[in-house]
Amino acid sequence: MHKAVFLAGVALAATAAHAEPSREAKAFGARESIQGISLSPDGKKVAVLLADGARGQMLTVSDFSNNPLKAILRNAAGTEQLDYCRWTTPSRLICHVSMQVNDAGTLIGFTRMFAINDDGSGLKRLSQEPNSFRALNIMQSGGAVVDWTGDGSGGSVLMTHTYVPENTIGTRLANDKSGVGIDLVNTVSLSRRPVEQPRTHAADYISDGIGTIRIMGNQGETAGGYSSDTISYSYRKRGERSWQTLGQYRVGMDAGRGFNPIAVDPTLDAVYGFDDADGRRAVFRISLDGNLTKQLVVAHPEVDVDDLIRIGRQQRVVGASWVTDKRRAQFFDPELAKLSAALGKAIPNLPQIRFVDASADEKDLLLSASSDDDPGRYYLFHKDTRKMEEVLAARPELANIKLATMKPISYRAADGTMIPGYLTLPVGSDGKNLPTIVMPHGGPGARDEWGFDWLAQFFAARGFAVLQPNFRGSSGYGEAWFQKNGFQSWRTAIGDVNDAGRWLTQQGIANPGKLAIVGWSYGGYAALQSAALDADLFKAIVAIAPVTDLETLRTEARAYMSFSIVDRYIGNGPHVREGSPARNAAAIKAPVLLFHGDEDSNVRVNESRLMRDKLRDAGKKVELVEFKGLDHQLDDSAARAEMLDKADTFLRASLGM
Numbered sequence: 001m002h003k004a005v006f007l008a009g010v011a012l013a014a015t016a017a018h019a020e021p022s023r024e025a026k027a028f029g030a031r032e033s034i035q036g037i038s039l040s041p042d043g044k045k046v047a048v049l050l051a052d053g054a055r056g057q058m059l060t061v062s063d064f065s066n067n068p069l070k071a072i073l074r075n076a077a078g079t080e081q082l083d084y085c086r087w088t089t090p091s092r093l094i095c096h097v098s099m100q101v102n103d104a105g106t107l108i109g110f111t112r113m114f115a116i117n118d119d120g121s122g123l124k125r126l127s128q129e130p131n132s133f134r135a136l137n138i139m140q141s142g143g144a145v146v147d148w149t150g151d152g153s154g155g156s157v158l159m160t161h162t163y164v165p166e167n168t169i170g171t172r173l174a175n176d177k178s179g180v181g182i183d184l185v186n187t188v189s190l191s192r193r194p195v196e197q198p199r200t201h202a203a204d205y206i207s208d209g210i211g212t213i214r215i216m217g218n219q220g221e222t223a224g225g226y227s228s229d230t231i232s233y234s235y236r237k238r239g240e241r242s243w244q245t246l247g248q249y250r251v252g253m254d255a256g257r258g259f260n261p262i263a264v265d266p267t268l269d270a271v272y273g274f275d276d277a278d279g280r281r282a283v284f285r286i287s288l289d290g291n292l293t294k295q296l297v298v299a300h301p302e303v304d305v306d307d308l309i310r311i312g313r314q315q316r317v318v319g320a321s322w323v324t325d326k327r328r329a330q331f332f333d334p335e336l337a338k339l340s341a342a343l344g345k346a347i348p349n350l351p352q353i354r355f356v357d358a359s360a361d362e363k364d365l366l367l368s369a370s371s372d373d374d375p376g377r378y379y380l381f382h383k384d385t386r387k388m389e390e391v392l393a394a395r396p397e398l399a400n401i402k403l404a405t406m407k408p409i410s411y412r413a414a415d416g417t418m419i420p421g422y423l424t425l426p427v428g429s430d431g432k433n434l435p436t437i438v439m440p441h442g443g444p445g446a447r448d449e450w451g452f453d454w455l456a457q458f459f460a461a462r463g464f465a466v467l468q469p470n471f472r473g474s475s476g477y478g479e480a481w482f483q484k485n486g487f488q489s490w491r492t493a494i495g496d497v498n499d500a501g502r503w504l505t506q507q508g509i510a511n512p513g514k515l516a517i518v519g520w521s522y523g524g525y526a527a528l529q530s531a532a533l534d535a536d537l538f539k540a541i542v543a544i545a546p547v548t549d550l551e552t553l554r555t556e557a558r559a560y561m562s563f564s565i566v567d568r569y570i571g572n573g574p575h576v577r578e579g580s581p582a583r584n585a586a587a588i589k590a591p592v593l594l595f596h597g598d599e600d601s602n603v604r605v606n607e608s609r610l611m612r613d614k615l616r617d618a619g620k621k622v623e624l625v626e627f628k629g630l631d632h633q634l635d636d637s638a639a640r641a642e643m644l645d646k647a648d649t650f651l652r653a654s655l656g657m
Contacts, residue, residue: 021645024461025458025644028455028458029641032394032395034049034378037049037392038087038366041089041359042359045061045063045087047060048060048069048392049085052074052076054639055636056076058073058074058075059071059095064389072117072120075097079629080098080099082096083111088156088188092155096144099112100599106559107599107601108138109140111144112125112142113142115188124190127139137164139164141180143161145159148313150211155187156187158183158195158213160205161181161183163178163198164178177198179202180205181197182205195213199216199218201218202216202218203217203231204216206261206262206263208266209313213236214236215261216234217232218232218233220232227564227565229250229565230249231248232245233247233248233261246271251565252565259294260273265316271285271286271288272284272317274305278301280299281478283296283299284296285297302324303476303477304476305322306322308320309355311336311365318331318355319331323449323476339383343369346388347379350377352370352371354369356368363383364381366378366380366391372424372451373403373405373406375398376395378390378393379391403461404425404426406424408422409421411499412499413495414499419499422449424453424465425465426463426465434509435465435511435515436464437459437466437515438500438517439455439467440469440522440527441468441474442521443522447470447474448468448469455518458648459518459648464516464651465504465510469500471496471500472489472493473485473486473492486526487547488571488573490579491533494530498534501515502537513539513655515537517541518544518647518651519543521632523543523546524542525543528543529580531581531584540651540654541592541593542594542595542650543593547607548582549611551576553570553607556606582607583614588615592620594608595608596608597627601632602631602632603632612624623650625643627639627643
């Protein structure tokens with residue numbers, strides 16, 4: 001991969017001409033300044049991936065002295081995206097880049113990896129490219145690091161290697177291997193050697209963090225050639241090469257089923273992972289000594305335990321966390337448990353503490369601290385001196401804007417079930433008779449949680465109350481709460497969303513004539529589908545990158561290996577028609593504003609175009625704003641500012657404000 005690839009690119013604006021967005025729209029629409037951050041192994045330098053302009057990125061390095069961050073690489077708003085850059089030595093970094101190509105209407109994703117010195121020199125590709133003249137297939141994955149310590153020598157990592165078979169006619173040198181293996185790669189010398197031969201259906205490798213692959217997952221194919229929904233995991237006993245059965249995990253667009261291994265602890269000779277405990281996700285540990293002794297480590301009686309806390313270059317497991325009203329954590333490491341509590345007291349206004357990275361000896365810790373009304377900042381903590389220094393703020397554009405607080409609430413649904421959610425009121429408001437937005441989250445296999453939310457904060461700054469409900473169909477509350485999922489159980493999920501609007505009115509928070517609904521992805525689907533149950537409740541609808549027709553969503557997935565999983569998730573039956581907003585366009589009374597990127601591989605832009613056309617055919621008021629060259633996240637500061645400004649103007653006009 002040549003350096004020019006990362007330096008080329010032209011910023012693309014939205015398709016429609018528009019007036020200059022407001023100051024608030026620009027401030028809240030700006031992408032998070034820090035898109036990635038990593039601490040060098042010696043703890044003396046930090047690499048920061050910064051947002052640069054509307055779409056660009058800039059890789060910078062600092063030695064924590066008075067010298068500012070020094071740019072060593074610019075990714076000028078092209079088709080590539082730098083996902084992360086991490087140190088492999090005190091002077092060399094690995095970067096992971098992703099890109100997307102439109103192949104006759106099918107969006108195909110690619111990833112590649114490269115290494116670069118901390119002064120910008122020595123940029124070299126690490127991904128092994130197939131022989132383009134003989135390759136019998138394309139190589140989408142350029143590899144991923146599964147162990148940052150490699151064999152313990154400086155600069156070595158273990159990374160996946162996708163083998164693409166080649167045409168063997170006329171040569172004895174062609175590669176006939178296929179599948180995914182593991183290579184030991186030295187990022188300085190670029191030497192490499194295979195440590196795990198490729199396996200056709202290999203889907204996952206897990207190392208012990210100190211250079212040995214201990215677990216492998218194989219995912220077969222269906223009769224139709226799509227990926228199976230089951231991964232069969234095998235493990236190795238310490239010091240052995242043969243594989244033994246660990247178990248099976250059923251992949252899903254939700255939390256899946258069965259034991260899902262995540263990380264190996266070499267000291268305990270065990271693997272941590274997630275599995276069901278009384279209908280909720282919990283952390284378990286299974287021994288890898290041949291006995292497969294399974295132990296429940298962390299569970300919660302009300303919610304799923306959904307995250308393992310890992311730290312350092314070995315990515316050792318030090319705790320787990322879950323969300324009730326706010327995110328809580330249990331540390332297995334006594335020192336980090338005490339430190340986390342102490343940091344919470346030292347930074348009382350920023351209670352969300354997250355360990356981001358650490359030096360090789362873990363004496364220097366890079367951490368972030370944030371809250372609901374502060375997007376956060378990064379700190380470097382020195383264990384030896386017990387001193388902490390601020391590194392950077394996450395969103396400097398919001399430094400002089402007073403942000404609103406987010407309050408955990410619950411409301412009663414029509415069947416009596418208490419639905420949790422989060423209410424954000426405008427700063428200085430008395431919380432009564434306000435223009436109000438119900439904002440269902442995406443997913444639907446996701447949930448909202450307490451913390452900074454740029455979308456909710458923007459509308460609060462514009463005078464709206466915002467309620468984010470964790471309706472049934474959300475993840476995080478166990479299997480029973482998830483129902484079948486937010487599509488197959490749409491009546492329950494959307495009913496809960498609508499009940500949020502009714503509760504806001506009953507409480508006197510919302511002016512019933514100024515109640516709107518805004519959502520992104522599944523949230524956009526919920527915003528549109530809300531009218532199928534109550535067309536008079538919401539007076540304006542904003543849907544960003546929404547699913548609008550379940551059968552169309554199924555058809556879109558046929559071009560990808562995950563089709564069988566998506567197909568099962570959508571299911572079959574009357575809900576496919578009844579639960580599709582585009583097929584219920586005639587029921588919608590409120591004006592609709594749609595936003596969509598035309599390179600969205602998650603939900604294709606055709607879904608919004610279909611919705612627009614169906615609404616127009618039904619004589620409804622609708623506008624679609626398309627953004628050229630953008631995907632599902634609309635990761636462009638100018639586009640987001642325009643979206644916020646247009647949405648605010650639309651809501652005010654529709655609600656008579």
